[in-house]
Amino acid sequence: xxxxxxxxxxxxxxxxxxxxxxDTFGSDGSPDPAARIALVVSDRPGIGALERAERAGVATxxxxxxEYESKDAFAAALLAVxxxxxxxxxxxxxYLKLVPEAVVQKYRGRIINIHPGPLPTFGGTGMWGHHxxxxxxxxxxxxxxxxxxxxxxxxxxxxxxxxxxxxxxDDDTADTLAARVLKYEHxxxxxxxxALARGEIVWLEGQRVRRGPFGGRTAGFRLADEESxxxxxxxxxxxxxx
Amino acid sequence: xxxxxxxxxxxxxxxxxxxxxxDTFGSDGSPDPAARIALVVSDRPGIGALERAERAGVATxxxxxxEYESKDAFAAALLAVxxxxxxxxxxxxxYLKLVPEAVVQKYRGRIINIHPGPLPTFGGTGMWGHHxxxxxxxxxxxxxxxxxxxxxxxxxxxxxxxxxxxxxxDDDTADTLAARVLKYEHxxxxxxxxALARGEIVWLEGQRVRRGPFGGRTAGFRLADEESxxxxxxxxxxxxxx
Numbered sequence: 001x002x003x004x005x006x007x008x009x010x011x012x013x014x015x016x017x018x019x020x021x022x023d024t025f026g027s028d029g030s031p032d033p034a035a036r037i038a039l040v041v042s043d044r045p046g047i048g049a050l051e052r053a054e055r056a057g058v059a060t061x062x063x064x065x066x067e068y069e070s071k072d073a074f075a076a077a078l079l080a081v082x083x084x085x086x087x088x089x090x091x092x093x094x095y096l097k098l099v100p101e102a103v104v105q106k107y108r109g110r111i112i113n114i115h116p117g118p119l120p121t122f123g124g125t126g127m128w129g130h131h132x133x134x135x136x137x138x139x140x141x142x143x144x145x146x147x148x149x150x151x152x153x154x155x156x157x158x159x160x161x162x163x164x165x166x167x168x169x170d171d172d173t174a175d176t177l178a179a180r181v182l183k184y185e186h187x188x189x190x191x192x193x194x195a196l197a198r199g200e201i202v203w204l205e206g207q208r209v210r211r212g213p214f215g216g217r218t219a220g221f222r223l224a225d226e227e228s229x230x231x232x233x234x235x236x237x238x239x240x241x242x
Numbered sequence: 243x244x245x246x247x248x249x250x251x252x253x254x255x256x257x258x259x260x261x262x263x264x265d266t267f268g269s270d271g272s273p274d275p276a277a278r279i280a281l282v283v284s285d286r287p288g289i290g291a292l293e294r295a296e297r298a299g300v301a302t303x304x305x306x307x308x309e310y311e312s313k314d315a316f317a318a319a320l321l322a323v324x325x326x327x328x329x330x331x332x333x334x335x336x337y338l339k340l341v342p343e344a345v346v347q348k349y350r351g352r353i354i355n356i357h358p359g360p361l362p363t364f365g366g367t368g369m370w371g372h373h374x375x376x377x378x379x380x381x382x383x384x385x386x387x388x389x390x391x392x393x394x395x396x397x398x399x400x401x402x403x404x405x406x407x408x409x410x411x412d413d414d415t416a417d418t419l420a421a422r423v424l425k426y427e428h429x430x431x432x433x434x435x436x437a438l439a440r441g442e443i444v445w446l447e448g449q450r451v452r453r454g455p456f457g458g459r460t461a462g463f464r465l466a467d468e469e470s471x472x473x474x475x476x477x478x479x480x481x482x483x484x
Contacts, residue, residue: 120381121363139362140449142405142456143385163384165407170453207382211412214384 004029005088005197006038010095015040015049016182017093017114017189022056024190032190035197039085041078043097059085065097075100082107091193092151096128101153109203111151112196114189116181118163119147123156133174133181144168144177146185148192150203159207161196162214164188246271247330247439248280252337257282257291258424259335259356259431264298266432274432277439281327283320285339301327307339317342324349333435334393338370343395351445353393354438356431358423360405361389365398375416375423386410386419388427390434392445401449403438404456406430 007025009018022037029036040053040060053060061081068074079102082090092099092113104111115123117132118141127135136144145166152158164184168177192214195201200212249267251260264279271278282295282302295302303323310316321344324332334341334355346353357365359374360383369377378386387408394400406426410419434456437443442454 118360118363118383118385120383121360138449140402140451141360141362142389142402142453143360143387143407145385147384160382160384165385170451207380209382209412211384 004033005035006086007035007089007091007193007197008039008041008082008085008087009037009049009053010041010043010090010092010099011047011049012043012096013047013049013094015047015052015093017185018049019052020186020190021091021093021193022052022058024194027056027058032194034194035089039081039087041081041095043095049093071100072102075102078103079106089193089197090151091189093189094129098155099151104151104153108152109150110196112148112161112192113151113156113158114185115147115149115156116178116185117144117147119149119156119160123147125155127156130174130178133177136168137172137174137177142168144181146181146188148188150209159203159209161201161209161211162188162192246275247277248328249277249331249333249435249439250281250283250324250327250329251279251291251295252283252285252332252334252341253289253291254285254338255289255291255336257289257294257335259427260291261294262428262432263333263335263435264294264300266436269298269300274436276436277331281323281329283323283337285337291335313342314344317344320345321348331435331439332393333431335431336371340397341393346393346395350394351392352438354390354403354434355393355398355400356427357389357391357398358420358427359386359389361391361398361402365389367397369398372416372420375419378410379414379416379419384410386423388423388430390430392451401445401451403443403451403453404430404434 009021011018018040025032025035025037027037037058040049040058042050042060042062043064045062050060063077063081065074068077078100088110090107090111117136122132122135143165145164147160148162149160150158166181166184195213201214202210204210251263253260260282267274267277267279269279279300282291282300284292284302284304286306287304292302305319305323307316310319320342330352332349332353341353359378364374364377385407387406389402390404391402392400408423408426434443437455443456444452446452
């Protein structure tokens with residue numbers, strides 16, 4: 001990549017994660033010059049993500065799979081629009097279609113996705129949006145949180161780059177949990193895209209990733225990693241029930 | 243439970259988690275009067291956990307399953323020794339045998355276990371000790387950490403009470419990850435046992451638990467939950483790669 005890496009964001013919905021990337025990098029790498037959002041690709045017209053792109057002055061492309069006679073033709077159309085805009089990196093943000101193999105292979109190690117729950121447990125076909133949070137609540141885990149991973153040829157199976165632990169509360173519904181997790185999706189995705197654009201994150205082989213700044217050092221872990229804080233928190237547990 | 247709840251700790255190994263409970267509560271509820279460690283049960287003689295109990299002046303019982311002609315006889319032997327010591331709560335700490343159904347049923351909601359990795363993903367028969375950490379590393383997750391759960395009739399399937407997120411580092415081996423997770427096991431288990439003894443944690447039904455102080459409020463989450471800290475950490479990601 002030369003100059004400021006050009007990022008294409010793939011979306012199928014309202015695009016709040018897209019917005020967090022637009023707010024961070026803009027269409028020209030300001031305020032953060034690590035990357036620029038050069039294109040938003042949607043699988044259907046009329047979605048919020050396209051409106052957000054237009055408001056930010058970012059080019060858009062609607063590429064509906066069903067309008068192509070074959071997967072190869074769909075892949076070719078995607079590759080053509082990515083080439084046209086000189087795309088270096090791809091960030092999936094609520095994109096519900098499987099990315100064609102030809103695109104995954106050309107961008108291997110340069111295409112990432114954000115998932116609203118812990119992988120590998122709460123992922124796979126049909127596990128998106130509220131379905132993820134409902135499954136997390138049904139399983140009764142105490143820890144949820146977004147997972148960012150490299151994209152491979154299947155849903156949610158690519159190597160994990162970063163996860164942010166988010167608490168599940170006793171009184172959570174899928175909606176309250178989704179809202180809490182989303183807050184950290186919006187913090188984590190720009191930070192990971194920045195590190196990827198800077199070459200700090202590398203897909204080594206198989207499931208092995210050099211995570212760089214996310215190698216067990218994300219904000220969510222700071223406190224758990226500090227001896228001193230543990231002693232200071234212990235009394236809160238026993239005194240106030242916090 | 244009347245007075246200071248009497249706890250039996252079941253162990254099969256060196257007993258470092260037992261030690262964290264002994265250090266917190268002692269055999270008589272000092273320094274922390276929430277509970278007292280009244281008995282250590284082992285499935286075999288000559289293990290470190292028994293030595294730790296003896297050093298702490300805690301009664302011990304060795305109840306080897308294979309010395310009984312039936313599961314029922316084994317269960318009866320366990321129940322007899324638990325009754326003899328007036329045990330209110332049971333904490334499994336590296337106990338590798340399946341607890342007999344009769345014991346689980348009598349102590350339902352009063353028997354807990356600590357697992358060295360995230361459940362439900364990294365649990366089940368044969369998934370103990372280094373096997374857990376090797377599976378976590380193979381899966382490539384960025385978040386591991388101990389899980390404390392109520393014990394039901396199977397391995398690692400009871401409802402989750404608390405989890406502490408612990409980072410997985412790029413250069414971790416099963417040993418380095420085990421050591422990092424163990425540090426938080428030793429903090430989390432006494433805190434959960436304290437809350438259980440105080441009636442703050444209740445197994446409601448199915449997988450539903452009233453977690454009380456652990457309802458998404460453990461120390462590991464404090465920072466991730468604070469808006470201000472996110473802004474303060476973001477620059478560290480982008481500046482120093484921390």
